[in-house]
Amino acid sequence: MSRKLAVVLFVMLILVGSMGLKTLVTAHADGSILMAAGGAPAPPTPYKAGGAPAPPTPYRAGGAPAPPTPY
């Protein structure tokens, strides 16, 4: 039982480490995808339709500078 728990702990550590590494590597990513399998040229991602620049977020109305946080 303790060996199985050790495996569970190992799996969790690997998962946290991998996702941390992914965050580190893709910190400055422009949305492109890192592909590893095979030597074929990578096409654009299918869920990014069109090449238009992204609009500003809709919940920031106006162009006024953001005030300091109240606390």
Place this chain on the structure above:
Amino acid sequence: MPGPFAYLIWFVNILCEVAVVVCAFKKQTLRRYFLLNIYMAGLVISDIGRYKILAEYGYSSRQYQYFYYYSDAVLTVFLYFALSTLYSHVFSELKAESYVKFGTVLLLAGTALFTYSVVAQSSAKLVTHFVIELSQNLYFVGLVLTYVLWGAILKLRETRTRLIQLVLSLGVYFSLIAANYAIRNLYPSLSTVFVPLVQVFATFLPLAWAYAFWRLPEDARLVPSRLAVIPR
């Protein structure tokens, strides 16, 4: 649209992938490293399929995009299981095969669950988004697992040369792709150099594995522990 250089590298890459399976077959290690060879055979089949679809529908077509990313996800899962068999080989003397299998399935399920929880928040094209993200996440899981396996090889004083060559080449390959991606995003102006380099790096793994199967006999031994600093 890919240029002649991209096609040339791709062709060399396919030749190297075929060479891995042929070398393994000739040296009668096809069964011993079965999943590694299944992964390589899968790469050959997917590359041929990708070429056919690219030639028929074009680089920016939906058909090529979907085939490329879905086949990549399947191949990443194959590579993940191939890596787990390397774990089984390294830990074979500890009789830990059942634990390796348990850990492999648990980690795959955990990665899939994590990926779904991230992707579920973005609604558009959920399945495609999930498939691509799972492939990306499994790639990083594989990268970390390879480093951990190398640590285990040093710790256990593993001496099987072919096994060490297979693990090390996988580690170098993962690291090259990840470093290339990080540098490419840090310096976008250099992407014209670093994007084609991914294809060149992709040739490294089949080349190194073909060498391991062809030149290194199964009973060859070396002492990697000499590389580790051991305090006296």
